[in-house]
Amino acid sequence: MRLLGKQEIEDIAVGAALLGTGGGGDPYIGKLMALQAVEEYGPIQLLSIDEIGDDDIVVPTGMMGAPTVMVEKAPSGEEAIATFKTLEAYLGEPIVATMPIEAGGINSMLPLALAAKLKLPVIDVDGMGRAFPELQMTTFYLDGVSATPMVISDEKGNAALLNTIDNLWAERLARNATIQMGGSVMMAIYPMKGKNLKQSGIPNILQLEEEIGRSIRLAKAEGYNPIEKILEITDGFQLFRGKVTDINRKTETGFTRGTATIDGLYKYRGEKLSLRFQNEHLLAVTENKLLCVTPDLIAVLDEETGLPITTEGLRYGARCVVIGMPCDEKWRTKKGIETCGPSYFGYDVEYIPVEKLMTEGAE
Amino acid sequence: MRLLGKQEIEDIAVGAALLGTGGGGDPYIGKLMALQAVEEYGPIQLLSIDEIGDDDIVVPTGMMGAPTVMVEKAPSGEEAIATFKTLEAYLGEPIVATMPIEAGGINSMLPLALAAKLKLPVIDVDGMGRAFPELQMTTFYLDGVSATPMVISDEKGNAALLNTIDNLWAERLARNATIQMGGSVMMAIYPMKGKNLKQSGIPNILQLEEEIGRSIRLAKAEGYNPIEKILEITDGFQLFRGKVTDINRKTETGFTRGTATIDGLYKYRGEKLSLRFQNEHLLAVTENKLLCVTPDLIAVLDEETGLPITTEGLRYGARCVVIGMPCDEKWRTKKGIETCGPSYFGYDVEYIPVEKLMTEGAE
Numbered sequence: 001m002r003l004l005g006k007q008e009i010e011d012i013a014v015g016a017a018l019l020g021t022g023g024g025g026d027p028y029i030g031k032l033m034a035l036q037a038v039e040e041y042g043p044i045q046l047l048s049i050d051e052i053g054d055d056d057i058v059v060p061t062g063m064m065g066a067p068t069v070m071v072e073k074a075p076s077g078e079e080a081i082a083t084f085k086t087l088e089a090y091l092g093e094p095i096v097a098t099m100p101i102e103a104g105g106i107n108s109m110l111p112l113a114l115a116a117k118l119k120l121p122v123i124d125v126d127g128m129g130r131a132f133p134e135l136q137m138t139t140f141y142l143d144g145v146s147a148t149p150m151v152i153s154d155e156k157g158n159a160a161l162l163n164t165i166d167n168l169w170a171e172r173l174a175r176n177a178t179i180q181m182g183g184s185v186m187m188a189i190y191p192m193k194g195k196n197l198k199q200s201g202i203p204n205i206l207q208l209e210e211e212i213g214r215s216i217r218l219a220k221a222e223g224y225n226p227i228e229k230i231l232e233i234t235d236g237f238q239l240f241r242g243k244v245t246d247i248n249r250k251t252e253t254g255f256t257r258g259t260a261t262i263d264g265l266y267k268y269r270g271e272k273l274s275l276r277f278q279n280e281h282l283l284a285v286t287e288n289k290l291l292c293v294t295p296d297l298i299a300v301l302d303e304e305t306g307l308p309i310t311t312e313g314l315r316y317g318a319r320c321v322v323i324g325m326p327c328d329e330k331w332r333t334k335k336g337i338e339t340c341g342p343s344y345f346g347y348d349v350e351y352i353p354v355e356k357l358m359t360e361g362a363e
Numbered sequence: 364m365r366l367l368g369k370q371e372i373e374d375i376a377v378g379a380a381l382l383g384t385g386g387g388g389d390p391y392i393g394k395l396m397a398l399q400a401v402e403e404y405g406p407i408q409l410l411s412i413d414e415i416g417d418d419d420i421v422v423p424t425g426m427m428g429a430p431t432v433m434v435e436k437a438p439s440g441e442e443a444i445a446t447f448k449t450l451e452a453y454l455g456e457p458i459v460a461t462m463p464i465e466a467g468g469i470n471s472m473l474p475l476a477l478a479a480k481l482k483l484p485v486i487d488v489d490g491m492g493r494a495f496p497e498l499q500m501t502t503f504y505l506d507g508v509s510a511t512p513m514v515i516s517d518e519k520g521n522a523a524l525l526n527t528i529d530n531l532w533a534e535r536l537a538r539n540a541t542i543q544m545g546g547s548v549m550m551a552i553y554p555m556k557g558k559n560l561k562q563s564g565i566p567n568i569l570q571l572e573e574e575i576g577r578s579i580r581l582a583k584a585e586g587y588n589p590i591e592k593i594l595e596i597t598d599g600f601q602l603f604r605g606k607v608t609d610i611n612r613k614t615e616t617g618f619t620r621g622t623a624t625i626d627g628l629y630k631y632r633g634e635k636l637s638l639r640f641q642n643e644h645l646l647a648v649t650e651n652k653l654l655c656v657t658p659d660l661i662a663v664l665d666e667e668t669g670l671p672i673t674t675e676g677l678r679y680g681a682r683c684v685v686i687g688m689p690c691d692e693k694w695r696t697k698k699g700i701e702t703c704g705p706s707y708f709g710y711d712v713e714y715i716p717v718e719k720l721m722t723e724g725a726e
Contacts, residue, residue, distance in 0.1 A: 086526060090453045158532050160540075161524035163449060169521050176543050177523075180536055 001051060001121070003043035009034045009112060014216050014307065015209030016100075016108030018230070021297045022311040023256075023280035024104015024131035033077060034109045037116035044112050045121035047097065049203045052123055054195040057093050059084065060101035060127065061111050064135070064152060064174060065184030066251045066279070075186055076155060080114045083151040083188035086159050090149055091191065099123040099197075101138065101189060103205050104131030104280075105310060110186070125201035127190065129328040130297045133255055133279035135174060136167035137340045139330045140190050143200040150174065150189040154181035179253070202328050208233070216306045226306035227321055236325035237358045239284055239291040240273045241265050241303065244318045249311070255279055260300075260314050262322065273322060275300070276347065277311045283347050284322055289357075292324030293347070295331035295340050296354040299323050324354040364414060364484070366406035372397045372475060377579050378572030379463075379471030381593070381671040384660045386619075386643035387467015387494035390673075396440060397472045400479035407475050408484035410460065412566045415486055417558040420456050422447065423464035423490065424477050427498070427515060427537060428547030429614045429642070438549055439518060443477045446514040446551035449522050453512055454554065462486040462560075464501065464552060466568050467494030467643075468673060473549070488564035490553065492691040493660045496618055496642035498537060499530035500703045502693045503553050506563040513537065513552040517544035542616070565691050571596070579669045589669035590684055599688035600721045602647050602654040603636045604628050604666065607681045612674065618642055623663075623677050625685065636685060638663070639710065640674045646710050647685055652720075655687030656710070658694035658703050659717040662686050687717040 004012070013031040016024070038044060052058060061080050088095055098118075100111045103126050115122045127138035135147050147170040153159040160177050164170040170189075178185050211233055219226030231238065242262040249258035257278050264271035273291070276283040281298035284291040292298050300309045303319040330336055332353065338344065341351040367375070376394040379387070401407060415421060424443050451458055461481075463474045466489050478485045490501035498510050510533040516522040523540050527533040533552075541548045574596055582589030594601065605625040612621035620641050627634035636654070639646040644661035647654040655661050663672045666682040693699055695716065701707065704714040 086453075089455065090449075090524070092452065092455065156532075157528040158536065159526040160536060161453070161526075163522040163524075165520040169519075173521065173523060173540060173543055176539055177536060180539050 002046050004046050004112065005043045006035055006038060008210055009038065009109070011213030011217060012206055012209045013105070013109055013213065015212030016103055017105040017310065018212050018299050018301070018308040019129070019209060019297065020104030020131040020308070020310070021280045021299050022277055022309070023133065024102060024107045027105030027109060030106035030109025030113070033075070034112040034116070037077070037113040041116040041119070044115050046206060047121045047123050049123060049125050049198055049201060052097060052194040052197065054193060056096040056194040057091065057191060058097050058099060058123060058194060058197055059087060059095045059188050059191045060099050061114050061186070061188055062101045062107040063110060063184055064187045065178045066256045077113060077117060079153040079155055079186035080110065081117065082153040082157070082159050083186055084114070084118065086151045086153070086161055087149060087188045087191060090161055095120070097121045097123050100126045100205070102126055102128040102131045103209060107131065108206070108209060122206070123197065124206045125197060125203045126205045127201060129202040129205060131280050132340055135171040135189065138190065139202055139328065140192065140196065140200045141167050141339065142330060142333065142335050143196070145190060145192050145196050145200060147190050149191060150187060152177060152181070152185040152187045154185050175253070202330070220305060227301060227323070230301070230306060231323060234325040236323045237354060238321060239298070239324045240268055240322040242268055242273060242320065244314055244316055244320065247314050247316065256311060258311070262320065265319070275322070278345060279311065281311065282345050283342065283349070284324065290349055290352070291357060292354045293342050293349055293351060294345065295327040295336060295351070297325040297327060299325070324358070326354055365409050367409050367475065368406045369398055369401060371573055372401065372472070374576030374580060375569055375572045376468070376472055376576065377670065378575030379466055380468040380673065381575050381662050381664070382492070382572060382660065383467030383494040383671070383673070384643045384662050385640055385672070385674040386496065387465060387470045390468030390472060393469035393472025393476070396438070397475040397479070400440070400476040404479040404482070407478050409569060410484045410486050412486060412488050412561055412564060415460060415557040415560065417556060419459040419557040420454065420554060421460050421462060421486060421557060421560055422450060422458045422551050422554045423462050424474050424549070424551055425464045425470040426473060426547055427550045428541045429619045440476060440480060442516040442518055442549035443473065444480065445516040445520070445522055446549055447477070447481065449514045449516070449524055450512060450551045450554060453524055458483070460484045460486050463489045463568070465489055465491040465494045466572060470494065471569070471572060486560065487569045488560060488566045489568045490564060492565040492568060494643050495703055498534040498552065501553065502565055502691065503555065503559065503563045504530050504702065505693060505696065505698050506559070508553060508555050508559050508563060510553050512554060513550060515540060515544070515548040515550045517548050538616070565693070583668060590664060593664070593669060594686060597688040599686045600717060601684060602661070602687045603631055603649070603685040605631055605636060605683065607677055607679055607683065610677050610679065619674060621674070625683065628682070638685070641708060642674065644674065645708050646705065646712070647687065653712055653715070654720060655717045656705050656712055656714055657708065658690040658699060658714070660688040660690060662688070687721070689717055
């Protein structure tokens, strides 16, 4: 167990935004909420996965919906408390700890804010090792853990508890209710026992986020570019460098979907990178070469500062470095690729691990 | 307390279809389910409203969605049990009795089927004294009773428990989930205490339904037309007689909406009646006179047998008698008219009680 204070939260927020691969919501709002909660209730207990009992009930918390809506409609914190209270009433058992469902801007921060308020510990684990746009896209799902009973709650005070036959139905019903509730909601999802978490979670994700965030902070303080260090920490690759020249983005059916075009600079001059996203960046491809594809991670970083840029933060003219990082091995199974590989999102390419794409050269 | 057997169920089904004012679902499926449940589990206990304790938890059961879909997708009975189990888990208290939420074809029958299966008594009361298409349209709502926590469940095994800030939000979220779940679902709604029920319910509704159904049955056996007797039992009026010449009906946003035109016969020859419905008949108007409007009841009866015809059962050429009946006094308050009077449904007429319209003569 260790305690997370303000500096740790600042660093985790930056690392989370990077692993959020453009999605997971604007980290700024979540960070403010977490900082305020720590200010009010004191530091947050962070437990490693081994410190939780096999039969303890653990419930991830986070937001669901379009990040572009979330920016407009900041959660008060009461919604998340309502989801936990409703779920506890239904389960008839106390929730012992919380955790992030994904590594993503706001969704790494919201569990910290809720934990501080409810005096619960946070476990250093998530169910993606990155961010993904749909509820069934978790390593828990790969091992057959149900997303339900889950609860969503809006800022007006409405709540819905769902109990579905499978996680695809949970996604469908929750997504639809989210749209009705105004486009973004808080959720308590994938209630599970400690033993499920140990089997199916991706451990030490907050620690990794903190390490990334700290590197970027220290690089700024000491005046060097952090990108080399980020690639080292994440086993990542530089995919492209350039300037954003076109963004096509719309919010539909509860998601922020679109494409960004980046014109190459330096050794990439003359090339164009096309980035496709659905809340998260999912595909990076030039006119003649696939560079990186989901479930591997794609992040867009500010060329100068190394700070990650979210899909809704992409602006015309922004100079950026696009990096690719290998996903957790759990995603590289048959069911993993089926669940969140390129075909699921309608991209007509085959999944090839980023390290293979990078060492093969141009095709 | 008395017991309901097969004959009572047959009679109640007919009377319920009549008070269902064209909606509430096809009574045939519900009747079969209730008869089968009685066959299997024995007769059903019917309690009068005074026989329930003030603090007993009572939960109405019924279906939600478009009757036209319900005809295609008969419930198995397991959905309703799932709604009660889920609600009990959430409330942490046992449900002591059930009841119909409305007087309407299938929704008067489904509580009988569930009661037999769960060995629960049914209380002789409902929350409308007729059928209405939306969840907030109950006399419970007029007295501030919350529709939630409510649970809906589909035939696949998905369930959603909703807890909303008001009954309009319950309607909105449940309606949307119903559409996602295939257009019709079972629900457990308006959980309340015996004392709320005594204050806000419309008592003896099953008794009234049974009396109507029995009159129609006896009239057939004895070879006379039952319509006079129905008007006497319900304080009703004959509005029109004629032949259905046009039906415009569509299922949209979870409702069956439309208009039927009836060409007058006998003393109505030369006149045309226009009937507007949204699951239920809501407005009966000729070219120059308003005859009856919601919340008063409009029913279409077969000219020969007096049997009620549902909105989805209306066929070209059917010869029918259209009757109007005064609604319960609770609906004639300001909030009652706001909740389910003509303006709510978008009809540009003022509510005038049917007995006043009938005694005033042509306007």
